[in-house]
Amino acid sequence: EIVLTQSPGTLSLSPGETATLSCRASQYISGGYIGWIQQKPGQAPRPLIYAASTRAAGIPDRFSGSASGTEFTLTISRLEPEDFAVYYCRQFGASPPCAFGQGTKLDIK
Amino acid sequence: EVQLVQSGAEVKKPGESLTISCKGSGYNFANNWISWVRQMPGKGLEWMGRIYPGDSDTTYSPSFQGHVTISADKSISTAYLQWDSLKASDTAVYYCARHSLDVWGQGTTVTVSS
Numbered sequence: 550e551i552v553l554t555q556s557p558g559t560l561s562l563s564p565g566e567t568a569t570l571s572c573r574a575s576q577y578i579s580g581g582y583i584g585w586i587q588q589k590p591g592q593a594p595r596p597l598i599y600a601a602s603t604r605a606a607g608i609p610d611r612f613s614g615s616a617s618g619t620e621f622t623l624t625i626s627r628l629e630p631e632d633f634a635v636y637y638c639r640q641f642g643a644s645p646p647c648a649f650g651q652g653t654k655l656d657i658k
Numbered sequence: 659e660v661q662l663v664q665s666g667a668e669v670k671k672p673g674e675s676l677t678i679s680c681k682g683s684g685y686n687f688a689n690n691w692i693s694w695v696r697q698m699p700g701k702g703l704e705w706m707g708r709i710y711p712g713d714s715d716t717t718y719s720p721s722f723q724g725h726v727t728i729s730a731d732k733s734i735s736t737a738y739l740q741w742d743s744l745k746a747s748d749t750a751v752y753y754c755a756r757h758s759l760d761v762w763g764q765g766t767t768v769t770v771s772s
Contacts, residue, residue, distance in 0.1 A: 584759060586703075593753060593762045594695075594703065605760060637703055639759060646717050647693055647705040647757065 551575055553638050555650035561658040568625040570653045572638030580616035582642045585623045586649075589634045597636075598623065625655075633657050660684040662692075662754050662763035669769045670744050677740040678766045680754030687735035688712040691757030694728060694739050697765075698750045708757050709737055744770045 552575040562568055580601030588594045596605040598614040601621060611626045625632055638650040665679040680692065693708040707718035711730040727740040737754055749770050754763040
């Protein structure tokens with residue numbers, strides 16, 4: 550069973566800075582099965598990135614994803630006030646068919 | 659527009675049964691897996707299971723197997739999540755989503771309290 554571990558748990562930054570969020574898989578998984586999701590308080594999750602690096606429709610190019618082995622990274626450049634939220638990585642694959650990391654909370658410093 | 663619309667909030671007592679729904683539109687509902695995701699108060703996202711409406715093939719997370727039932731009626735493009743006997747620990751927001759997680763429902767809040 551693949552487990553996703555996100556770090557850090559909380560990241561405190563100021564608008565205009567760059568956020569780097571990490572997601573590590575417990576075993577190799579194709580980047581094609583990794584994505585990132587944003588969730589704001591009281592709202593449904595919103596897809597950001599799929600296949601490790603492809604932005605979902607309507608997602609600004611400040612958001613980018615990358616993959617290296619079992620490490621997956623979400624980078625948010627030039628943070629805007631609306632970017633402060635919780636971010637989850639997720640995988641869908643064979644076992645289990647879907648799983649989420651525990652989330653990283655991006656806080657305004 | 660591709661969307662999933664979920665049924666409204668529910669308040670139930672322990673031991674009661676409940677079924678919540680998720681209706682798809684704007685795409686071929688039968689040919690796309692639908693997943694259910696739980697979010698307990700103040701916690702993260704947990705994948706519960708999925709169903710392929712075309713043939714009702716279902717997969718459950720081991721954590722939820724036997725505790726809930728996922729079903730679907732492709733004729734009305736609707737998926738369901740069912741409990742036979744609710745517990746207080748079932749209090750959460752439940753989301754349906756296409757299994758690729760590119761489209762999400764708005765969430766259904768379930769509160770179980772005596």
